Amino acid sequence: MQATIEPATKVLMMEDDPLYEKAVTKALRFLSYRGRSKEELRSKLGEKGFDERVIRKVIDRFSELKYLDDEVFAQDWARHLALYRLWGDRKIAISLREKGIDGQTIDGALLLAREEIGQREAIERLIEKRAKKRSVETIDFKEKRRLAQNLLGRGFPPPLIFDVLGKVEEGYIDNG
Numbered sequence: 139m140q141a142t143i144e145p146a147t148k149v150l151m152m153e154d155d156p157l158y159e160k161a162v163t164k165a166l167r168f169l170s171y172r173g174r175s176k177e178e179l180r181s182k183l184g185e186k187g188f189d190e191r192v193i194r195k196v197i198d199r200f201s202e203l204k205y206l207d208d209e210v211f212a213q214d215w216a217r218h219l220a221l222y223r224l225w226g227d228r229k230i231a232i233s234l235r236e237k238g239i240d241g242q243t244i245d246g247a248l249l250l251a252r253e254e255i256g257q258r259e260a261i262e263r264l265i266e267k268r269a270k271k272r273s274v275e276t277i278d279f280k281e282k283r284r285l286a287q288n289l290l291g292r293g294f295p296p297p298l299i300f301d302v303l304g305k306v307e308e309g310y311i312d313n314g
Contacts, residue, residue, distance in 0.1 A: 161188045161196045173211045176201065177238020209246070212239045216247035217254065224260040227252070229293025257294055261302045264289065
């Protein structure tokens with residue numbers, strides 16, 4: 139006897155409610171693009187005109203099946219922003235807050251992301267990128283100011299920025 143695997147939509151369709159089924163289909167489509175927080179999915183389904191009862195059912199069912207997990211989402215999102223976009227903690231935290239993630243979960247996600255790449259290392263990578271093939275010592279005051287503004291906009295703390303930029307002046311970063 140052969141075991142059959144039911145498609146995801148069949149597992150999710152627990153009742154004969156056409157609105158629920160339509161909401162599940164929309165939710166699966168949203169989640170196919172990228173992971174989302176519960177609040178993001180709630181908002182997206184609300185924008186599509188689903189009522190709160192249906193939205194709550196979908197979110198509860200997706201959470202039960204582990205399709206939605208704010209903690210895992212926050213960790214993945216923070217890691218992505220820290221590692222690939224080279225954002226500072228402040229900007230990552232703002233992004234996660236906008237997605238409906240609570241403060242404690244944000245703190246945990248930032249800690250995990252910073253195990254992989256610290257803010258200092260991210261700043262150094264951005265400076266190396268900006269300096270391109272030139273010697274870092276050739277960065278003038280005006281360019282350092284622009285660089286500091288860019289780093290502030292990326293969410294890095296000012297004392298760390300100025301510490302690293304001061305070390306650039308001393309030839310701290312090797313473009314090798």
